[in-house]
Amino acid sequence: MAAVYKSLSxxxxxxxDTEENDNNTTNGGFRKNKQRxxxxxxxxxxxxxxxxxxxxxxxxxxxxxxxxxxxxxxLYQLNELAELYNCNNVMFFEARKGKDLYMWFSKVPNGPTxxxxxxxxxxxxxxxxxxxxxxxxRPLLSFDLAFEQEPHYRVIKEVFLQMFGxxxxxxxxxxxxxxxxxxxxxxxxxxxxxYEVREVEKAKGEKDSEGNDIPExxxxxxxxxxxxxxxxxxxxDVSLVEIGPRFVLxxxxxQEGAFGGPIIYENKRFISxxxxxxxxxxxxxxxxxxxxxQVKERLGxxxxxxxxxxxxxxxxxxxxxxx
Amino acid sequence: xxxxSTRTKKPATKAAEPEKVEKVVEEKPQKEQKKRGRKPKQVxxxxxxxxxxxxxxxxxxEETTTQTKADEQQPEQQEGAGSDSEEGSDDEEDNDLDLDxxxxxxxxxxxxxxxNEKQSAAGIQANKYQKAAEESSDEEEDEDEIxxxxxxxxxxxxxxxxxxxxxxxxxxxxxxxxxALKRFALDTTDKVPFAFHQSIVAKKVTEESIPSIDDDLxxxxxxxxxxxxxxxxxxALLRKEGVPFTRPTDYFAETLRSDETMEKVKAxxxxxxxxKKASAEARKQRDLKKFGKQVQVAxxxxxxxxxxxxxxxxxxxxxxxxxxxxxxxxxEAEDLFDVAVDxxxxxxxxxxxxxxxxxxxKEGGGPNAKRQRKDAKFGFGGKKKYAKSNxxxxxxxxxxxxxxxxKSGGDRGRAGGPGGGKPPAKKFKPAPRPGKARRxxxxxxx
Numbered sequence: 176m177a178a179v180y181k182s183l184s185x186x187x188x189x190x191x192d193t194e195e196n197d198n199n200t201t202n203g204g205f206r207k208n209k210q211r212x213x214x215x216x217x218x219x220x221x222x223x224x225x226x227x228x229x230x231x232x233x234x235x236x237x238x239x240x241x242x243x244x245x246x247x248x249x250l251y252q253l254n255e256l257a258e259l260y261n262c263n264n265v266m267f268f269e270a271r272k273g274k275d276l277y278m279w280f281s282k283v284p285n286g287p288t289x290x291x292x293x294x295x296x297x298x299x300x301x302x303x304x305x306x307x308x309x310x311x312x313r314p315l316l317s318f319d320l321a322f323e324q325e326p327h328y329r330v331i332k333e334v335f336l337q338m339f340g341x342x343x344x345x346x347x348x349x350x351x352x353x354x355x356x357x358x359x360x361x362x363x364x365x366x367x368x369x370y371e372v373r374e375v376e377k378a379k380g381e382k383d384s385e386g387n388d389i390p391e392x393x394x395x396x397x398x399x400x401x402x403x404x405x406x407x408x409x410x411x412d413v414s415l416v417e418i419g420p421r422f423v424l425x426x427x428x429x430q431e432g433a434f435g436g437p438i439i440y441e442n443k444r445f446i447s448x449x450x451x452x453x454x455x456x457x458x459x460x461x462x463x464x465x466x467x468x469q470v471k472e473r474l475g476x477x478x479x480x481x482x483x484x485x486x487x488x489x490x491x492x493x494x495x496x497x498x
Numbered sequence: 499x500x501x502x503s504t505r506t507k508k509p510a511t512k513a514a515e516p517e518k519v520e521k522v523v524e525e526k527p528q529k530e531q532k533k534r535g536r537k538p539k540q541v542x543x544x545x546x547x548x549x550x551x552x553x554x555x556x557x558x559x560e561e562t563t564t565q566t567k568a569d570e571q572q573p574e575q576q577e578g579a580g581s582d583s584e585e586g587s588d589d590e591e592d593n594d595l596d597l598d599x600x601x602x603x604x605x606x607x608x609x610x611x612x613x614n615e616k617q618s619a620a621g622i623q624a625n626k627y628q629k630a631a632e633e634s635s636d637e638e639e640d641e642d643e644i645x646x647x648x649x650x651x652x653x654x655x656x657x658x659x660x661x662x663x664x665x666x667x668x669x670x671x672x673x674x675x676x677x678a679l680k681r682f683a684l685d686t687t688d689k690v691p692f693a694f695h696q697s698i699v700a701k702k703v704t705e706e707s708i709p710s711i712d713d714d715l716x717x718x719x720x721x722x723x724x725x726x727x728x729x730x731x732x733x734a735l736l737r738k739e740g741v742p743f744t745r746p747t748d749y750f751a752e753t754l755r756s757d758e759t760m761e762k763v764k765a766x767x768x769x770x771x772x773x774k775k776a777s778a779e780a781r782k783q784r785d786l787k788k789f790g791k792q793v794q795v796a797x798x799x800x801x802x803x804x805x806x807x808x809x810x811x812x813x814x815x816x817x818x819x820x821x822x823x824x825x826x827x828x829x830e831a832e833d834l835f836d837v838a839v840d841x842x843x844x845x846x847x848x849x850x851x852x853x854x855x856x857x858x859x860k861e862g863g864g865p866n867a868k869r870q871r872k873d874a875k876f877g878f879g880g881k882k883k884y885a886k887s888n889x890x891x892x893x894x895x896x897x898x899x900x901x902x903x904x905k906s907g908g909d910r911g912r913a914g915g916p917g918g919g920k921p922p923a924k925k926f927k928p929a930p931r932p933g934k935a936r937r938x939x940x941x942x943x944x
Contacts, residue, residue: 208684208694233754287678299755303763309745310752316697317728319704326675333683336697343694351745352696352736354754357725359704362711368721372729374744413729415722418754428669431678439674 208342213257213283215241216268224276226298228268230420234369235339236311236347238266247271250279250434257283264338265433268293275448278424279434280334286432289334291365291424292445299419306371306416308354313341315372317357327429327440328360354418363444365424370415377412692735698728898929 214232216224220243232240239260246252247269257265267279276296281288316339322332339356341348357368429440488495686695707720736743753760872878877885932940 282682285681287682300759300762303766305760305763305767307753307755307760310754312745313696315728315732316695317725317732318697318699319724320700321703321705323699324703326672326679327670330675330679333679336686336695337682337684340695340697349745349751350742351749352732352741352743353745355725355729355732357721357728359721359724361705361708361717361720366717366721368718368725370722370725370729372733413726413733415726415729417722429675429678431674437671437674438669439671439678441669443668 208337208340210237210264210337210340210342210345211260211262212238212264212266212338213241213253213260213262214238214266215244215253215256217247217270218243218245219273220268220270220276221273223296223298224268224270226300227293227296227420227422230299231266233310234314235341237341237345253281254283254433266338272449277427280338281433282334282337283433286430286436287330287334287439288430288432288434288436289331290427290430292427292448293422293424294364295421295423297419297421302417302419302421304417304419306354306418308371308418309349309351311341311345311347312349312351312353313343313345314339314354314356314369315352316340317355319359321360322358327426330429330440331365331426332358355415363425363442365426367420367422367424369418369420371418373414373416374411375414691739692732693739693741696732696736698731700724700727892930895930900929903929 212235214228214235216228220228228240232238239262241256241260244253244256244267250267253265253267257263263283265279265281265283267281269277269279271277276293278291278293279288280291316336318332318335322328335358353372355370355372357370359366359368425445426440426442427445428438428442431437431439684695686697702724704720704724707723708717711717733743931937
């Protein structure tokens with residue numbers, strides 16, 4: 176009997192729950208933002224790539240760092256891995272030739288996947304910036320307007336939003352907002368920066384010394400209130416201090432699925448670093464070839480000249496006359 | 499790694515070091531790239547422009563070479579224009595062809611089109627004078643290109659066609675992208691509280707405020723401005739919603755960068771500051787030294803001049819004397835003066851002069867005091883034999899004789915005995931050595 180009651184009540188509860196969910200979504204509600212990011216790299220990453228990965232992992236409290244992934248061709252295996260860890264995002268660092276870094280950002284169960292080429296990596300440690308922020312505080316995500324102008328940039332923006340944006344109430348997140356992650360598009364590349372937000376007194380602040388402290392305390396104490404005391408805050412302004420890391424991403428492709436599926440965007444402006452290198456080599460070889468050719472030409476000229484000189488023997492030449 | 503994009507980013511703040519290094523490394527490859535830019539263009543010339551696919555191929559090639567960098571292209575093209583004119587019209591033609599192809603090439607992204615326009619504008623400016631020559635050849639291409647453009651513009655169907663015809667290089671399935679976006683996008687409209695997503699889209703396109711992508715400072719400033727605007731807006735929104743924003747001063751928790759790292763940063767800053775200070779100090783010192791040296795040199799010159807003047811004066815006087823008096827009319831006073839002058843010349847007013855003479859050792863005035871004294875003591879020049887032997891003068895000299903000393907029983911110090919005592923004052927001339935007999939007698943007494 177008890178079992179029957181239990182099962183009945185359970186099912187009833189379930190129905191209620193779903194109704195509640197529906198209500199939520201219909202009312203003013205929204206899908207709950209639940210993100211977990213699996214962060215891992217392939218084998219063959221350099222220390223720099225590794226440090227960048229560590230930096231990003233430190234910035235994402237909803238991230239799960241895993242050991243290096245052994246394969247570079249069977250990336251679909253990452254789907255299973257992510258499922259294993261209950262992650263719905265994968266940030267995969269693929270290193271090639273021990274120097275080129277490709278970053279895969281994927282929404283795991285059903286896509287999309289974005290592949291970037293990462294350049295100009297600078298980890299937090301090597302950039303001697305003075306900024307710092309709480310570990311696991313939620314960042315403000317600042318996107319360039321250009322992210323709204325193209326569909327592929329919109330997709331990329333959404334991926335960034337879900338990966339770098341720490342969901343509200345994430346497990347290890349801190350309740351304050353003290354840094355901004357900015358994503359800008361310039362030169363067809365996405366430039367990623369991370370800044371600390373510092374409150375500074377405005378130049379014309381009337382409450383000189385106290386002005387800074389009071390609003391902070393108020394803000395923390397009067398948590399869930401629509402703040403009518405906005406005037407209190409007005410005497411502080413924000414300034415930014417960079418924290419790091421810095422990196423630049425060139426989108427290469429966007430796939431519809433998670434590590435698979437049709438390619439729905441391909442960047443034709445992207446040139447693989449291999450090609451760049453080979454061009455460089457060719458240019459160098461070209462220089463050498465040109466030089467050898469020049470030498471050959473000169474030698475040929477010399478030969479003809481000497482032959483000519485031999486031919487033109489004057490009868491009246493002293494050497495001929497007095498031979 | 500340094501190639502393809504890697505324009506260095508110099509932080510707007512102090513911490514510019516890591517990138518600086520990179521920049522140095524980079525300069526070389528860039529030059530090389532400029533050179534190589536010309537090669538593939540020749541390929542373009544060789545292939546007849548007929549087939550659509552080939553056109554595409556060319557475009558791709560061009561893009562690999564010319565489109566690599568927005569920033570590099572301009573200098574490259576300008577350089578190309580300069581050097582091409584030397585090489586001949588063939589190359590110029592390619593150059594122009596490329597640009598036109600770029601200009602006309604389809605562009606599914608506006609961004610790219612903008613870029614192409616920029617490029618072609620620059621290129622056209624550079625090559626304006628060559629344009630007329632190869633217009634005929636351009637037109638052929640134009641037709642082909644226009645066809646493609648029309649296909650593109652057709653809309654979704656055209657898009658499909660394009661996607662197929664362009665095979666690999668221009669996949670941009672906008673519908674697919676939007677569908678994908680719809681599938682997984684979070685709601686970030688005004689309906690949801692801002693604290694839900696905390697994302698802010700800027701009101702401006704950041705790239706527009708970047709004059710040149712290579713200008714590190716301007717670029718970073720543009721990025722920072724974007725972030726700053728976002729921070730302001732975000733803070734206002736969060737406060738409106740009553741979400742705590744600033745961390746209270748008494749809230750301590752683990753930070754993103756460890757204390758150790760921050761310590762390092764601080765140490766680095768301090769080191770930098772001290773280094774700067776030290777270098778400034780050193781420079782100051784150097785300047786001072788330089789100035790001091792100038793003063794010294796001036797002083798020396800002045801002295802030399804003074805000396806020269808006096809010598810001249812003296813010579814003049816001498817001459818006057820010779821001319822005027824001659825040996826017969828020599829006065830006593832003039833004689834004295836002459837001696838004085840000679841002395842002057844010998845001794846030399848300047849220390850330098852005397853030293854020189856001293857080294858030569860030929861002048862009778864003697865080199866220096868020590869040498870003189872030694873010479874006096876041990877003799878210098880002249881016969882040394884019999885120098886110490888008695889002669890009439892020495893034997894007749896009784897200045898060393900003192901009756902008092904004789905009476906007091908002999909000078910203990912003088913006898914060379916061990917109990918010497920005080921050496922006699924310098925004033926007194928040492929008594930000459932007693933004779934042999936007397937010495938023997940003295941020894942016997944003891």
